[in-house]
Amino acid sequence: MVRLYYRDSLWSLVAGPTIWAVHFLFCYITAAIFCAKSADPVADFYVLKIAIGAATLIALIGIAVAGIQAVDDWRRALNAEWAVDENSLPIRRRFVGRAAFLLAGLSAVATIYVGMTVLFVSSCR
Amino acid sequence: MTDNETTTSREDREQLRKEQEDRLLTAWSAPKSWRYWSAVNNSEVGQWYTLTALGFLVFAGVSALIMRAQLAVPENDLVSPDLYNQLFTLHGSVMMFLFAVPILEAVAILLLPELLAARDLPFPRLSAFGFWCFLIGGVFVCGSIFFTAAPSGGWFMYPPLTTDPVQSGIGADIWLLGLSFIEIASIAAAVELIVGVLKFRAPGMRINLIPLYAWYTLVVGGMILFAFPPLIAGDILLEMERAFDWPFFDADRGGSPLLWQHLFWIFGHPEVYIIFLPGVALMAMIVPTFAQRPVVGYSWIVLAAVGTGFLSFGLWVHHMYTTGLPSVSLGFFSAASTAVAIPTAVQLFAFIATVMLGRVVRSVPMLFAAGALAIFVLGGLSGVMVAMAPFDWQAHDTYFVVAHLHYVLIGGMLFPVIAGVYYYFPFVTAKALSEKVGRIGFWLMFVGFNVAFLPMHFTGLRGMPRRVYTYPEGLGWDWLNLISTIGAFTLAAGFALIVIDILRPKGNQPYCERNPWNAGTLEWLEEMPDKPWGVRSIPVVKHRYPLWKDPDFIGKVDRGEFYLPDAQELRRETMVTSVLDAEPIQCLRVPGPSFLPMITAGFTGAAFIAATFHLYWPTLAAGILALASLLFWLWTGTAEIPEKDEKDVGFGLSLPLYQSGPQSVGWWAMFITMLGDAAAFASLIFAYFFYWTIRSDFPNDVTSEGALIYYALGVAAVVGTWLLTLGARYWNLTGAVFASRLAMVGAIVLALLSVAALLAGPYVDGLDPRLHAYPAIVWILALWTVGHIGIGAIMLAYCFARSLAGRLTPRYDIDICNVTLYWHFAAITGVLAPMLVALFPLAA
Amino acid sequence: MPQKELFVAACVGNPNNADKFREAGLGKTETFWQRCIGWARIGPAGLAALMLVACDGPQSSLDPAGYDARRLADLFWVMFVGALVIWVGVMALAFYAARRRDSDPPPEGAANLLILGGGVIFSIAVLTALLVYGLLLMGQLRAYSGAG
Structure with a gap:
């Protein structure tokens, strides 16, 4: 499986939200430049739609990878030697995996929200 | 074994315990009499900070009451329009900058070490410095109203109103410089708190066991780090325009007032969550205690905290829905503003679920928490309403928004803070507040609040704009305003009752019993009355609620059965642990009382205040004195070489007393600070490209060949400085001390050369920053860059001197490690900025 | 009055x-x-x-006189009623949770279900619907050929 980062790192928690942030900035900057610089924003609006649609797809794939990786960590921690003690490495890994998975879910929803804007609003006005 | 032997050994143990406590007491006691003000320990500084912030709350509250009195009836002339403008500007600014953000930092300084079972924060003198900055800056800003010189342009200081010399007097400068000064203190506190949460946890407290309050503190610290720098960048631009006529926001000369709105709200929206999350954090401590069970959905709440932290940076344009941005852009921000409601809902449902599974103990903190929920949910719902851009076109700048933001802030912040005051009062003073007064105060506040602010929704929908000092009869606003005024005074009466209860002398009142609320978290280990050492011994934590899990936990800590039960060398010591799993890595000695933070803050404040009045020579003098006292403070108080390498902390565990690089707390502080610095730099870059997108006359000049050569030389010199700094660190580490010193000197020389070259670039191009926003932004980027290189040169000179003085050696190399880290960031700035200003005009 | x-x-x-x-x-x-x-x-x-x-009132946004203002007033009423229902629901839930008197607490699973159902599923459903409504409305009001 492709891993984006080392298992024991805080990156797993922030990976999903970071992808959301990059996607959000991309959408904002692309739209701002497009609306300011395009010669004919009405006729060319489909270009912006395609760009943002593609970016949303890529971002969602990235978030999915982060989410799958989080579930993997979570599962593996469950399968590890079971410890009743809260203070054990598997339990900590299970927590990070679970929280990272939830964050990936939230990031996916937020990314879809931002991306779907161009389905309903097709204007620089 | 005979009885006699047992008695003897018990006596021995008692004797040992007594001696240990005496030594700890010697190490940790606060200084006496006038020297008390040199204290730096988190309990003293935290208390001063909290009380000062509450004082500013009262100040801002009184200004609100004057405004409400003015608005009670139409055509009122209680205050003049100008005074009214000053009142609402100060009300907003003081509530935001001098109450809401500082109180959370104050409470975090007070609570965090005890929550994590550390004995202090990583940089106690930095907290003290932050406090003194806050006090000086706050008094300066608030005091201005007594000379009718207060800022009057609204708490968001929109140009062109605030750049117009006729419409805005010295007040705008007081706002810009006075509050920038405090923002720096806020960032300092954020660095402190982030490092605290990451590195100062009790051994065994893995990240899944951190108290939720600490999670929130970590998230909020990170948000401050990225939210405040854009505002500081904006402050610099606005003050440059006001003081030196550089037209950043002047549409006639290539600038744009909209740039300020962007920079302000990139700060301003995360700010709302910076204020709200600590309120939720207090609820996350209070609700489980009074439900008498662990919080339900711990990882859900962590998800919500981290998720909110990120999403809150995608909302800023929802304050700008009516500025004519492309509707597709508004759509993105509307979407993010909607999405942020999801994590908020998750946290609230997690609290309700916790209450549902527990058995609620009725109490004043719980009452305020319930009130907070009722108010905040309504504020959140009206927030979702104004997140819809089309509705906001109607509601924008009306009293509907005033109502919404007060529901959010009072429900999300003031009520939780008062809940926290009742909950933690015994923790701070060992005395309890009156239950009865608390209940009366609550009902007055709750009813008063709703009477004041619920009608405002309707006042706003009926078209009353914000910030008007009076209004005519017959528009349907009269009764609603009168009701709001009555409510506001009721709210104030309730609050006054609580303040009186806080301030009344409690000499005769008995001390609380230990852990009075039967809470499960570590801060309640504290003895009543409190001992200055924080925790008697630093426990091994294996559970989220150790006090509930192990009934004898308090006893074990008290008997010194954990780490560091003693202070053999009479030094203030605590443990540093690793980020994820809290494995012990160092026994850190934290500094004790000193007047240096206060003196440095005094000189820094003097520099800012003198600059406000355009007294540039005194500014320079005070600035140099501030730098000198800072260097003296660093020289005498940091990177101390211990008398031995390692120390036995108990259980046969021996920990190093000195660590450098990523293992040390100083490295983390530098790294985190530089992330904030990078955010400010990114804001300036944003400004550059912002001009490019909206102005066809940007850039209005092309870099000449002569200037290109200077820029290239400058970049080369910066890269050279960076390489030599790396070399200095490497050679020092390998013992080639002479080569290391030589590299430092070479680096300083190259740094100075790069300063000259980078200033020569715009100079030979003849760029006049007063003519157009393009030369102005180029000069700002150049000044920003050379400023960073200059500071880096001072740091290198400091390392050189430390090396000569034998305080920086191959074994003890914190200074050069941290300076190298600084130079990583400075080099990025020093390469990117010249390349941008030199090459972009050629490409565009 | x-x-x-x-x-x-x-x-x-x-x-x-x-x-x-x-x-x-x-x-x-x-x-x-x-x-x-x-x-x-x-x-x-x-x-x-x-x-x-x-x-009522001469400057009231709820007393619409034009096409756009009417559409915006409709949006307001929808959101107002929705907000009221949600607020009452959340408060009722909180009261029930705080005043529950039966001796056995509900199982932990019920609590997780509450977070999942209320915090996630319900909020995402409502917010998605509202966002689509808001974006559609903005798209129509600001369309190039529309009545903006």
């Missing part, structure tokens, strides 16, 4: 005033649910009064 209705309406909006009512000797013998039914009876009357008061 019908102050009495306004007062009643303000009380309706606030289940938390229940304590205050009880202290004032009101509704002493009623159970929690009976009180709720009581509120539901006086609620609509009070609300209607409040709305009448709130809507």
